[in-house]
Amino acid sequence: MVASLAALMSVYSLSLLPPRLEPRGLQIAGAFTRISLDRPRPLMSDRLATDGDYHTLRDRTVLLGTLMTSQPAMRHIARRAGIDANRIAGVTRITADVPATITEPDSEQRANDIIELARPYRLEVQPDPQTPTLLITTQAPTVAEAQRLADAAAPGLEDYRLELARRRDAVDEPALRIEQLGRARGAVLNAGAKVVIAGLTFAFVFAIALAGLALAMRLRTARSAGIGEDGADPGEPAGRGEAPADTARTRGGALRPVFDPSLAISPAMPGLPIAVGPGGAVASPGGMRVAARERAAARGEISSRAGDWPHTTRVLPWLVAIMLAVVWLVPFNVVTLSVSLPIDVTFDRLVLPVLVAVWALAIAAGGRYAPRLRLTPIHLAIAAVVAVACLSLVVNARALNHALELELGVKKLTLLVSYLSLFVVVASVVRRSEVAAFLKYTLALAVVCALGMIWEYRFKYNIFYAWSDQLLPGIFEVGSAESEAVDDMGRRIVRGPAQIPLEAVAMMAMALPVALVGLIRSSRAGPRLLYALATALLLAATVSTYRKSAFVAPISVVLTLAYFRRRELIRLAPLGLVILVLMHVLSPGAFGSIVSQLSSDRLNAPTVSDRTADYDAVRPDVWAHLMFGRGYGSYEHTSYRLLDQEFLRQLIEVGVVGVAAYLLMIGSVVAVARRPIRLRRPADAPVALVAAAGAVAFAVISLLFDVMSFPHAPYIFLSMAALLAAAMAPQPRNDGERSWSS
Amino acid sequence: MELVAIARVLTRRWRSVAAGALIAVAIAALAAPGAQTKPSAVAEVKVLVDTRGSRTVNLADGAEAIATQANLLAQAVLGDEQRDALARAVGVRSNDLDISVSSTIPPPRPSTLAEHVAKVAGAPVRPYRLELIVSSDVLIVTVRATAPTINDALRLSDAAATLMNVIAVARAPSWSRGLVVQPLGTVTARPLPATGNERLLAIAVALAAFVLWCGAVVVLPAIVRLVGSYGVPAPGAGPSTARSRASSSPTG
Numbered sequence: 001m002v003a004s005l006a007a008l009m010s011v012y013s014l015s016l017l018p019p020r021l022e023p024r025g026l027q028i029a030g031a032f033t034r035i036s037l038d039r040p041r042p043l044m045s046d047r048l049a050t051d052g053d054y055h056t057l058r059d060r061t062v063l064l065g066t067l068m069t070s071q072p073a074m075r076h077i078a079r080r081a082g083i084d085a086n087r088i089a090g091v092t093r094i095t096a097d098v099p100a101t102i103t104e105p106d107s108e109q110r111a112n113d114i115i116e117l118a119r120p121y122r123l124e125v126q127p128d129p130q131t132p133t134l135l136i137t138t139q140a141p142t143v144a145e146a147q148r149l150a151d152a153a154a155p156g157l158e159d160y161r162l163e164l165a166r167r168r169d170a171v172d173e174p175a176l177r178i179e180q181l182g183r184a185r186g187a188v189l190n191a192g193a194k195v196v197i198a199g200l201t202f203a204f205v206f207a208i209a210l211a212g213l214a215l216a217m218r219l220r221t222a223r224s225a226g227i228g229e230d231g232a233d234p235g236e237p238a239g240r241g242e243a244p245a246d247t248a249r250t251r252g253g254a255l256r257p258v259f260d261p262s263l264a265i266s267p268a269m270p271g272l273p274i275a276v277g278p279g280g281a282v283a284s285p286g287g288m289r290v291a292a293r294e295r296a297a298a299r300g301e302i303s304s305r306a307g308d309w310p311h312t313t314r315v316l317p318w319l320v321a322i323m324l325a326v327v328w329l330v331p332f333n334v335v336t337l338s339v340s341l342p343i344d345v346t347f348d349r350l351v352l353p354v355l356v357a358v359w360a361l362a363i364a365a366g367g368r369y370a371p372r373l374r375l376t377p378i379h380l381a382i383a384a385v386v387a388v389a390c391l392s393l394v395v396n397a398r399a400l401n402h403a404l405e406l407e408l409g410v411k412k413l414t415l416l417v418s419y420l421s422l423f424v425v426v427a428s429v430v431r432r433s434e435v436a437a438f439l440k441y442t443l444a445l446a447v448v449c450a451l452g453m454i455w456e457y458r459f460k461y462n463i464f465y466a467w468s469d470q471l472l473p474g475i476f477e478v479g480s481a482e483s484e485a486v487d488d489m490g491r492r493i494v495r496g497p498a499q500i501p502l503e504a505v506a507m508m509a510m511a512l513p514v515a516l517v518g519l520i521r522s523s524r525a526g527p528r529l530l531y532a533l534a535t536a537l538l539l540a541a542t543v544s545t546y547r548k549s550a551f552v553a554p555i556s557v558v559l560t561l562a563y564f565r566r567r568e569l570i571r572l573a574p575l576g577l578v579i580l581v582l583m584h585v586l587s588p589g590a591f592g593s594i595v596s597q598l599s600s601d602r603l604n605a606p607t608v609s610d611r612t613a614d615y616d617a618v619r620p621d622v623w624a625h626l627m628f629g630r631g632y633g634s635y636e637h638t639s640y641r642l643l644d645q646e647f648l649r650q651l652i653e654v655g656v657v658g659v660a661a662y663l664l665m666i667g668s669v670v671a672v673a674r675r676p677i678r679l680r681r682p683a684d685a686p687v688a689l690v691a692a693a694g695a696v697a698f699a700v701i702s703l704l705f706d707v708m709s710f711p712h713a714p715y716i717f718l719s720m721a722a723l724l725a726a727a728m729a730p731q732p733r734n735d736g737e738r739s740w741s742s
Numbered sequence: 743m744e745l746v747a748i749a750r751v752l753t754r755r756w757r758s759v760a761a762g763a764l765i766a767v768a769i770a771a772l773a774a775p776g777a778q779t780k781p782s783a784v785a786e787v788k789v790l791v792d793t794r795g796s797r798t799v800n801l802a803d804g805a806e807a808i809a810t811q812a813n814l815l816a817q818a819v820l821g822d823e824q825r826d827a828l829a830r831a832v833g834v835r836s837n838d839l840d841i842s843v844s845s846t847i848p849p850p851r852p853s854t855l856a857e858h859v860a861k862v863a864g865a866p867v868r869p870y871r872l873e874l875i876v877s878s879d880v881l882i883v884t885v886r887a888t889a890p891t892i893n894d895a896l897r898l899s900d901a902a903a904t905l906m907n908v909i910a911v912a913r914a915p916s917w918s919r920g921l922v923v924q925p926l927g928t929v930t931a932r933p934l935p936a937t938g939n940e941r942l943l944a945i946a947v948a949l950a951a952f953v954l955w956c957g958a959v960v961v962l963p964a965i966v967r968l969v970g971s972y973g974v975p976a977p978g979a980g981p982s983t984a985r986s987r988a989s990s991s992p993t994g
Binding site for chain 1: 743744745746747748750751793794806807808810811813814815817818820821822825841845852853854855856858859860862863864909910911912913914915919920921957960961963964965
């Protein structure tokens, strides 16, 4: 009811006196036309016309186009269109052939744009860079008004020219011919916006209300549980409805999972953890029961381990493995279906829905092999990110609709949900006993990726793009890698399966902890050698991108590991030197090139100055929507600025609250990982170390580029966080009991 | 193993699955005839923008800005008078004719508004379409006409080529200094029959509907039970009665 009411209020305005329900003016219409300029004696069909003539004519067209959106000219256009001039925003776009960074709006321009955006009518003029023509685009609440405004542009400009001529007493002088090329064509631009706004509002309010209700029910159940327990016989055998073995009751009687650090090795079952009391003995009857249940669970674990991935017939872990292989080895973001569909279907959007659908069906169908949903602090933090993103869109829905950016925001929100669904699926599908296998698998994929990148660096051949093109059926279109290309600073573009080199750096940096933790933990020479080789390959691949970030990201990983395991890392120092030499051998010249980029005389490179220029330029956007931002996913870099920092993008799009949620998401991984790391439990300390270092690397990378815009890195970060969540989850019961089933 | 559990649920609820299959078949049957589009035809002719003395055979004939002029001549066809003239030539109403000029030159970075307007308002929706494709390097304009019949398409492309020449002559400062627009070869036309893709699409839609239906058959009862499991416990009942209802029910 609440959600329906909120949805209704989002598209209708309700007044009490008199009682009335009126639809909000959400419709946006647009129209376009072209204006051609020529000399009084036309050049269009004159064989003696020269390029110089047209160059001059184009310059004049740009001048007139710019004047057209000035206040005096806009008055004439508004009068012709029959619209109040103060309600029309006029913009002339720069189309000169200059680098995009020059045309990016600065803070003054953005401040002006934000004010102009509030006006209901808009006239945009875009000079054609090739011909002396102007593209006129208009926006208005109705199609008729939009067409009228567009059709008024040419006569309004002519009126303005005449006024100028009269003022300068030059009416009889030859003037440019202003000719409109056809009546304006218009249409409604946001058909379905009402449904989107109402649907988004409903979904958000419903989800929040549902979460609130679930919390209330949980508290209520917990309170009732406290009363029930008082009257229960402690020696009574456990029934179907009792709490699982791995939960305990809080002082208030609430059920809570036990993350007991005092898990010890059972004499009866060496190698398997069971719960023992603080004194090492199981003293109380309740404790006896817990111990017995733990032993039963342990027996169950023995039997279940036989079915652990990769030695399992369960489909879901295999689907997860396929998805991880796609993430690590396929340039999925440039692999698209060559079929005309309303959405861009990239390769991951074909694989992930299958995984999610099978997962949802398996949960609903139930059975002992069904995934188990377990709530961890990481889940809550990730839910907060989605909730804030959704809230930012709901709060700004009308403004975004007016700026025609709502659709984009909703698309990006869907993308965010798809990232996060991988987390939820992996965290519930992967068993605690499978985490180690999945970590090794991740490392193997990362090493293959690193080998491919080194190959690309040395032989200028991107195997990921080339093989994807060859192996995938013709219905897929694969982008090109251009491995021989260099950027503005003359650096080679080595990107592996990623879209840009920085994304590849992020991938390697997040895989590095797996190799380093393996190196720290392995005591035998063979595995240690293999992990050292993997580390060298990952580092060599990272530096092969020629990016300064290739130093920063791995250093953050090493520092994080040093914080938790400094003695072990110091012991590895001699091996580190060997790895550095090996890295140099694998990617010769790359290391030195990055070092030279860090010299003081080269630190004012465009990559640095562009980043620093962003801080000032985005101030108006930040201050205009400080708390919840302008709406998730709505700051399109092609329309505004290319932001080279994820935190900055988050600040603009989801505000201070969104940045806090984003930090919470990363911080929750470190926070959850801290305890097992400190306790050095062999079962979960390695994955905790990997996830914590990966999370810190992800945070550092978020300072270096807009990491969430490139899907490889978020997928990898969230899959590692999910493995940590799986490792931290309570032990599953052996009786196949589940939280819900069909 | 999970698939076995899903299959068991579907087997147990075979009546619902069968109903879904019938609905999917109905969807396919309904979608297939509607998906068939009217057959149309496309005619194409390339025209060369040249000087009277032919710049292609006489290097001294100047006209260094002719590429820009070819582009402008194509754009001149967008005018209202020109549209009316073309419509008259084909014998259709002016409102039934779409004219667009596209270029092989990469367009400048469009604004959000311009992009939306071009996509929605600029989309060809009328039965008669004329597309003029210009290039920055070659002085050849491709005239492509789409119409319900081959004859209409031929007439439209022919009329467009003639109209471009008329504009060139009319806008020339003098006969000798003017440009000419001449067709390169004859107009080629071919029918665009309705392909089998529509039928495939109908089958795909039906299949998707059936899969979604089966998904709903498995998921919805589970959601109902989950919601039911959060019901208020009966007075005097144990703390986890509500929860146990969900877990004690037979899986699937």
